[in-house]
Amino acid sequence: MFSDTPTSIQAPTLFHASPTLNVSDSEVRDMREFKGKVAVVTGAANGIGRAIADVCAREGMKVVLADINKEALARAEAELEKAGSTVLAVQTDVSKAEDVEGLARRTYDAFGGVHLLFNNAGVMTTGTVWENTLSDWRWVLGVNLWGVIHGVRTFVPLMLGQGTEGHIVNTASMRGLSRASSNGVYCVSKHGVVALTETLYYELAQRDAKIKVSVLCPGAINTKIVDVPERRLIEHQNVPGERGMTPEDEETLRELRHGTRTGMSPQAVADKVFDAIRDEKFYIITQPETRFESRDG
Numbered sequence: 001m002f003s004d005t006p007t008s009i010q011a012p013t014l015f016h017a018s019p020t021l022n023v024s025d026s027e028v029r030d031m032r033e034f035k036g037k038v039a040v041v042t043g044a045a046n047g048i049g050r051a052i053a054d055v056c057a058r059e060g061m062k063v064v065l066a067d068i069n070k071e072a073l074a075r076a077e078a079e080l081e082k083a084g085s086t087v088l089a090v091q092t093d094v095s096k097a098e099d100v101e102g103l104a105r106r107t108y109d110a111f112g113g114v115h116l117l118f119n120n121a122g123v124m125t126t127g128t129v130w131e132n133t134l135s136d137w138r139w140v141l142g143v144n145l146w147g148v149i150h151g152v153r154t155f156v157p158l159m160l161g162q163g164t165e166g167h168i169v170n171t172a173s174m175r176g177l178s179r180a181s182s183n184g185v186y187c188v189s190k191h192g193v194v195a196l197t198e199t200l201y202y203e204l205a206q207r208d209a210k211i212k213v214s215v216l217c218p219g220a221i222n223t224k225i226v227d228v229p230e231r232r233l234i235e236h237q238n239v240p241g242e243r244g245m246t247p248e249d250e251e252t253l254r255e256l257r258h259g260t261r262t263g264m265s266p267q268a269v270a271d272k273v274f275d276a277i278r279d280e281k282f283y284i285i286t287q288p289e290t291r292f293e294s295r296d297g
Protein backbone atom coordinates (compact mmCIF):
# COMPACT_ATOMS: atom_id res chain seq x y z
CA MET A 1 0.00 0.00 0.00
CA PHE A 2 2.88 2.38 0.75
CA SER A 3 5.38 1.82 -2.06
CA ASP A 4 6.97 5.26 -1.68
CA THR A 5 7.31 4.97 2.07
CA PRO A 6 10.65 6.02 3.52
CA THR A 7 12.26 2.70 4.46
CA SER A 8 13.19 3.82 7.99
CA ILE A 9 9.52 4.22 8.92
CA GLN A 10 7.48 1.11 9.50
CA ALA A 11 4.25 1.13 7.48
CA PRO A 12 1.13 0.53 9.50
CA THR A 13 -0.73 -2.66 8.63
CA LEU A 14 -4.34 -2.60 7.59
CA PHE A 15 -5.91 -5.89 8.60
CA HIS A 16 -3.17 -7.57 10.65
CA ALA A 17 -1.77 -7.01 14.10
CA SER A 18 0.01 -3.68 14.46
CA PRO A 19 3.79 -3.54 14.67
CA THR A 20 4.93 -4.18 18.22
CA LEU A 21 6.17 -1.18 20.08
CA ASN A 22 9.89 -0.93 20.39
CA VAL A 23 10.09 0.36 23.96
CA SER A 24 11.77 -1.07 26.99
CA ASP A 25 9.99 -1.33 30.37
CA SER A 26 11.69 1.86 31.54
CA GLU A 27 10.43 3.80 28.54
CA VAL A 28 6.74 3.04 28.81
CA ARG A 29 4.90 5.63 26.73
CA ASP A 30 3.37 8.55 28.49
CA MET A 31 0.20 8.18 26.39
CA ARG A 32 -0.82 5.02 28.22
CA GLU A 33 -1.59 7.10 31.29
CA PHE A 34 -4.43 9.51 30.59
CA LYS A 35 -5.25 10.91 34.03
CA GLY A 36 -5.02 14.71 34.20
CA LYS A 37 -4.43 15.09 30.46
CA VAL A 38 -6.60 17.08 28.05
CA ALA A 39 -8.80 15.64 25.30
CA VAL A 40 -10.66 17.51 22.55
CA VAL A 41 -13.53 15.64 20.89
CA THR A 42 -15.51 16.99 17.91
CA GLY A 43 -19.01 15.67 17.29
CA ALA A 44 -18.96 15.00 21.03
CA ALA A 45 -22.66 15.49 21.73
CA ASN A 46 -23.86 12.20 20.26
CA GLY A 47 -22.92 8.73 19.13
CA ILE A 48 -19.27 7.73 18.82
CA GLY A 49 -17.97 11.16 19.88
CA ARG A 50 -20.04 11.10 23.03
CA ALA A 51 -18.84 7.57 23.86
CA ILE A 52 -15.22 8.67 23.35
CA ALA A 53 -15.81 11.69 25.60
CA ASP A 54 -17.24 9.36 28.27
CA VAL A 55 -14.10 7.19 28.20
CA CYS A 56 -11.89 10.30 28.37
CA ALA A 57 -13.82 11.40 31.47
CA ARG A 58 -13.69 7.91 32.98
CA GLU A 59 -9.89 7.96 32.52
CA GLY A 60 -9.72 11.21 34.52
CA MET A 61 -8.99 13.51 31.59
CA LYS A 62 -10.18 17.09 31.19
CA VAL A 63 -12.58 16.92 28.28
CA VAL A 64 -13.36 19.58 25.68
CA LEU A 65 -16.66 18.83 23.98
CA ALA A 66 -17.16 20.40 20.54
CA ASP A 67 -20.35 20.08 18.55
CA ILE A 68 -22.59 22.15 16.28
CA ASN A 69 -25.74 21.04 18.13
CA LYS A 70 -26.11 23.49 21.03
CA GLU A 71 -28.82 21.61 22.97
CA ALA A 72 -27.20 18.17 22.70
CA LEU A 73 -23.86 19.74 23.63
CA ALA A 74 -25.32 21.33 26.76
CA ARG A 75 -26.86 17.97 27.71
CA ALA A 76 -23.55 16.16 27.30
CA GLU A 77 -21.74 18.85 29.30
CA ALA A 78 -24.27 18.66 32.15
CA GLU A 79 -24.14 14.84 32.29
CA LEU A 80 -20.35 14.70 32.37
CA GLU A 81 -20.13 17.46 34.97
CA LYS A 82 -22.69 15.66 37.10
CA ALA A 83 -20.45 12.59 36.95
CA GLY A 84 -17.64 14.72 38.41
CA SER A 85 -15.59 15.43 35.28
CA THR A 86 -13.84 18.64 34.32
CA VAL A 87 -15.53 19.67 31.09
CA LEU A 88 -15.47 22.58 28.65
CA ALA A 89 -18.20 22.72 25.99
CA VAL A 90 -17.55 24.84 22.89
CA GLN A 91 -20.19 25.12 20.22
CA THR A 92 -18.23 24.56 17.02
CA ASP A 93 -18.98 24.11 13.34
CA VAL A 94 -15.94 22.09 12.26
CA SER A 95 -16.48 23.02 8.61
CA LYS A 96 -15.45 26.59 9.52
CA ALA A 97 -11.74 27.28 10.06
CA GLU A 98 -12.46 30.18 12.41
CA ASP A 99 -14.65 27.99 14.64
CA VAL A 100 -11.93 25.36 14.97
CA GLU A 101 -9.36 28.07 15.69
CA GLY A 102 -11.72 29.43 18.36
CA LEU A 103 -12.03 25.92 19.79
CA ALA A 104 -8.24 25.72 20.09
CA ARG A 105 -8.06 29.15 21.73
CA ARG A 106 -10.73 28.26 24.28
CA THR A 107 -9.02 24.93 25.01
CA TYR A 108 -5.55 26.43 25.52
CA ASP A 109 -6.97 29.29 27.61
CA ALA A 110 -8.77 26.82 29.88
CA PHE A 111 -6.29 23.95 30.11
CA GLY A 112 -2.99 25.12 28.54
CA GLY A 113 -2.57 22.16 26.18
CA VAL A 114 -4.03 19.18 24.32
CA HIS A 115 -2.91 15.55 24.51
CA LEU A 116 -5.65 13.69 22.68
CA LEU A 117 -7.51 15.13 19.67
CA PHE A 118 -10.46 13.31 18.14
CA ASN A 119 -11.51 14.79 14.79
CA ASN A 120 -14.75 12.85 14.82
CA ALA A 121 -17.71 15.02 13.71
CA GLY A 122 -19.38 13.66 10.60
CA VAL A 123 -22.53 13.61 8.49
CA MET A 124 -23.73 11.57 5.55
CA THR A 125 -26.07 11.82 2.61
CA THR A 126 -27.62 9.48 0.06
CA GLY A 127 -28.12 9.71 -3.73
CA THR A 128 -26.06 9.06 -6.83
CA VAL A 129 -22.95 11.17 -7.33
CA TRP A 130 -24.51 12.93 -10.33
CA GLU A 131 -27.78 13.70 -8.54
CA ASN A 132 -26.16 15.05 -5.37
CA THR A 133 -26.47 18.81 -5.33
CA LEU A 134 -23.65 21.26 -4.85
CA SER A 135 -25.00 21.83 -1.36
CA ASP A 136 -24.83 18.06 -0.63
CA TRP A 137 -21.19 17.98 -1.72
CA ARG A 138 -20.29 21.14 0.17
CA TRP A 139 -22.05 20.03 3.35
CA VAL A 140 -20.60 16.52 3.57
CA LEU A 141 -17.09 17.43 2.41
CA GLY A 142 -17.25 20.53 4.63
CA VAL A 143 -17.91 18.58 7.82
CA ASN A 144 -16.19 15.26 7.12
CA LEU A 145 -13.08 16.33 5.24
CA TRP A 146 -12.61 20.06 5.85
CA GLY A 147 -13.49 19.49 9.50
CA VAL A 148 -10.52 17.14 9.80
CA ILE A 149 -8.30 19.44 7.71
CA HIS A 150 -9.12 22.37 10.01
CA GLY A 151 -8.47 20.19 13.07
CA VAL A 152 -5.07 19.11 11.75
CA ARG A 153 -3.99 22.56 10.52
CA THR A 154 -5.02 24.21 13.79
CA PHE A 155 -4.00 21.71 16.44
CA VAL A 156 -0.90 19.93 15.08
CA PRO A 157 1.40 22.99 15.24
CA LEU A 158 0.14 23.75 18.76
CA MET A 159 0.59 20.14 19.93
CA LEU A 160 4.09 19.98 18.38
CA GLY A 161 4.94 23.25 20.13
CA GLN A 162 3.92 21.77 23.48
CA GLY A 163 6.70 19.19 23.20
CA THR A 164 4.62 16.59 25.05
CA GLU A 165 3.36 13.23 23.85
CA GLY A 166 0.01 13.27 22.14
CA HIS A 167 -2.28 11.26 19.89
CA ILE A 168 -4.69 12.29 17.14
CA VAL A 169 -7.54 10.05 16.01
CA ASN A 170 -9.32 11.03 12.79
CA THR A 171 -12.64 9.33 12.20
CA ALA A 172 -13.05 7.95 8.68
CA SER A 173 -15.15 4.85 7.98
CA MET A 174 -14.96 1.47 6.27
CA ARG A 175 -16.34 3.57 3.43
CA GLY A 176 -13.01 5.36 3.37
CA LEU A 177 -11.46 2.05 2.33
CA SER A 178 -14.16 0.88 -0.08
CA ARG A 179 -17.16 2.31 -1.93
CA ALA A 180 -20.93 2.02 -1.74
CA SER A 181 -23.62 2.95 -4.27
CA SER A 182 -25.94 5.80 -3.22
CA ASN A 183 -23.41 6.93 -0.61
CA GLY A 184 -20.71 8.29 -2.90
CA VAL A 185 -20.27 11.78 -1.44
CA TYR A 186 -19.70 10.22 1.96
CA CYS A 187 -17.21 7.70 0.51
CA VAL A 188 -15.25 10.50 -1.19
CA SER A 189 -15.06 12.46 2.06
CA LYS A 190 -13.91 9.42 4.06
CA HIS A 191 -11.30 8.36 1.46
CA GLY A 192 -9.95 11.89 1.87
CA VAL A 193 -9.73 11.45 5.64
CA VAL A 194 -7.83 8.15 5.24
CA ALA A 195 -5.37 9.72 2.76
CA LEU A 196 -4.88 12.80 4.93
CA THR A 197 -4.27 10.70 8.05
CA GLU A 198 -1.87 8.27 6.33
CA THR A 199 0.13 11.27 5.11
CA LEU A 200 0.06 12.87 8.55
CA TYR A 201 1.38 9.61 10.03
CA TYR A 202 4.47 9.68 7.78
CA GLU A 203 5.09 13.38 8.09
CA LEU A 204 5.12 13.16 11.90
CA ALA A 205 7.16 9.95 11.93
CA GLN A 206 9.77 11.48 9.58
CA ARG A 207 10.21 14.25 12.14
CA ASP A 208 10.35 11.84 15.09
CA ALA A 209 7.40 13.72 16.55
CA LYS A 210 5.95 12.73 19.90
CA ILE A 211 2.47 12.89 18.40
CA LYS A 212 1.05 9.62 17.10
CA VAL A 213 -1.88 9.22 14.76
CA SER A 214 -4.68 6.74 14.08
CA VAL A 215 -7.50 6.58 11.58
CA LEU A 216 -10.76 5.13 12.87
CA CYS A 217 -12.65 3.10 10.27
CA PRO A 218 -15.88 1.80 11.80
CA GLY A 219 -18.43 -0.40 10.07
CA ALA A 220 -22.09 0.08 11.02
CA ILE A 221 -22.39 1.60 14.51
CA ASN A 222 -25.61 2.00 16.47
CA THR A 223 -25.99 5.80 16.43
CA LYS A 224 -28.53 8.22 14.97
CA ILE A 225 -26.31 9.24 12.04
CA VAL A 226 -28.98 8.17 9.53
CA ASP A 227 -31.62 10.53 11.01
CA VAL A 228 -29.70 13.59 9.82
CA PRO A 229 -29.78 12.99 6.02
CA GLU A 230 -33.38 11.84 6.30
CA ARG A 231 -34.39 15.08 8.04
CA ARG A 232 -32.43 17.12 5.51
CA LEU A 233 -34.07 15.43 2.50
CA ILE A 234 -37.53 16.02 3.98
CA GLU A 235 -36.75 19.67 4.77
CA HIS A 236 -35.38 20.20 1.24
CA GLN A 237 -38.40 18.67 -0.53
CA ASN A 238 -39.48 21.89 -2.25
CA VAL A 239 -36.40 24.06 -1.88
CA PRO A 240 -35.01 25.29 -5.24
CA GLY A 241 -31.50 23.93 -5.91
CA GLU A 242 -31.87 21.22 -3.26
CA ARG A 243 -32.90 17.56 -3.50
CA GLY A 244 -35.97 16.04 -1.88
CA MET A 245 -36.50 12.40 -0.91
CA THR A 246 -36.75 9.88 -3.79
CA PRO A 247 -37.87 6.23 -3.50
CA GLU A 248 -34.20 5.28 -3.99
CA ASP A 249 -33.19 7.48 -1.03
CA GLU A 250 -35.89 5.86 1.09
CA GLU A 251 -34.54 2.41 0.21
CA THR A 252 -30.92 3.42 0.94
CA LEU A 253 -31.92 5.03 4.25
CA ARG A 254 -33.88 1.91 5.21
CA GLU A 255 -30.83 -0.27 4.58
CA LEU A 256 -28.49 2.12 6.41
CA ARG A 257 -30.87 2.31 9.36
CA HIS A 258 -31.09 -1.47 9.59
CA GLY A 259 -27.27 -1.62 9.45
CA THR A 260 -26.74 0.94 12.20
CA ARG A 261 -29.50 -0.37 14.50
CA THR A 262 -27.97 -3.84 14.41
CA GLY A 263 -24.42 -2.46 14.47
CA MET A 264 -21.74 -2.26 17.16
CA SER A 265 -22.35 0.00 20.15
CA PRO A 266 -20.52 3.36 20.20
CA GLN A 267 -19.17 2.39 23.65
CA ALA A 268 -17.46 -0.67 22.17
CA VAL A 269 -15.94 1.57 19.47
CA ALA A 270 -14.63 4.00 22.09
CA ASP A 271 -12.98 1.15 24.02
CA LYS A 272 -11.29 -0.07 20.82
CA VAL A 273 -10.08 3.47 20.13
CA PHE A 274 -8.40 3.67 23.54
CA ASP A 275 -6.84 0.22 23.10
CA ALA A 276 -5.44 1.43 19.77
CA ILE A 277 -4.01 4.60 21.34
CA ARG A 278 -2.30 2.52 24.04
CA ASP A 279 -0.92 0.09 21.42
CA GLU A 280 -0.04 2.83 18.90
CA LYS A 281 -2.16 1.12 16.28
CA PHE A 282 -2.70 3.21 13.14
CA TYR A 283 -5.74 1.61 11.46
CA ILE A 284 -8.61 1.08 13.88
CA ILE A 285 -10.86 -1.32 11.98
CA THR A 286 -13.72 -2.02 14.35
CA GLN A 287 -15.40 -4.75 12.29
CA PRO A 288 -12.76 -6.26 9.97
CA GLU A 289 -15.21 -8.97 8.93
CA THR A 290 -17.45 -6.43 7.13
CA ARG A 291 -14.83 -5.06 4.77
CA PHE A 292 -15.73 -7.22 1.77
CA GLU A 293 -19.44 -6.52 2.22
CA SER A 294 -18.57 -2.83 2.12
CA ARG A 295 -16.54 -3.33 -1.06
CA ASP A 296 -19.49 -5.07 -2.69
CA GLY A 297 -21.54 -2.01 -1.80
Ligand code: NAI
Nearest residue numbers: 043046047048067068069093094121122173220221223225
Ligand atom coordinates in the same frame (compact mmCIF):
# COMPACT_ATOMS: atom_id res chain seq x y z
P1 NAI B 1 -23.95 11.02 15.19
O1 NAI B 1 -24.88 11.69 14.20
O2 NAI B 1 -24.52 10.21 16.29
O3 NAI B 1 -22.96 12.10 15.82
C1 NAI B 1 -22.31 13.05 15.01
C2 NAI B 1 -22.14 14.33 15.80
O4 NAI B 1 -21.46 15.28 14.96
C3 NAI B 1 -23.48 14.96 16.19
O5 NAI B 1 -23.49 15.28 17.57
C4 NAI B 1 -23.57 16.20 15.33
O6 NAI B 1 -24.29 17.26 15.94
C5 NAI B 1 -22.10 16.54 15.13
N1 NAI B 1 -21.89 17.40 13.96
C6 NAI B 1 -22.49 17.35 12.76
N2 NAI B 1 -22.06 18.36 11.99
C7 NAI B 1 -21.15 19.05 12.70
C8 NAI B 1 -20.36 20.19 12.44
N3 NAI B 1 -20.43 20.84 11.28
N4 NAI B 1 -19.52 20.62 13.41
C9 NAI B 1 -19.46 19.99 14.61
N5 NAI B 1 -20.20 18.91 14.92
C10 NAI B 1 -21.03 18.44 13.97
O7 NAI B 1 -22.98 10.16 14.27
P2 NAI B 1 -21.88 9.06 14.68
O8 NAI B 1 -22.34 7.80 14.08
O9 NAI B 1 -21.52 9.13 16.07
O10 NAI B 1 -20.68 9.59 13.76
C11 NAI B 1 -19.42 9.99 14.28
C12 NAI B 1 -18.37 9.77 13.22
O11 NAI B 1 -18.29 8.37 12.92
C13 NAI B 1 -18.69 10.46 11.90
O12 NAI B 1 -17.51 10.98 11.34
C14 NAI B 1 -19.22 9.33 11.04
O13 NAI B 1 -19.06 9.59 9.68
C15 NAI B 1 -18.37 8.18 11.52
N6 NAI B 1 -18.89 6.86 11.24
C16 NAI B 1 -20.11 6.45 11.74
C17 NAI B 1 -20.59 5.21 11.43
C18 NAI B 1 -21.92 4.71 11.90
O14 NAI B 1 -22.37 3.65 11.43
N7 NAI B 1 -22.59 5.39 12.83
C19 NAI B 1 -19.81 4.27 10.59
C20 NAI B 1 -18.56 4.79 10.15
C21 NAI B 1 -18.11 6.04 10.48
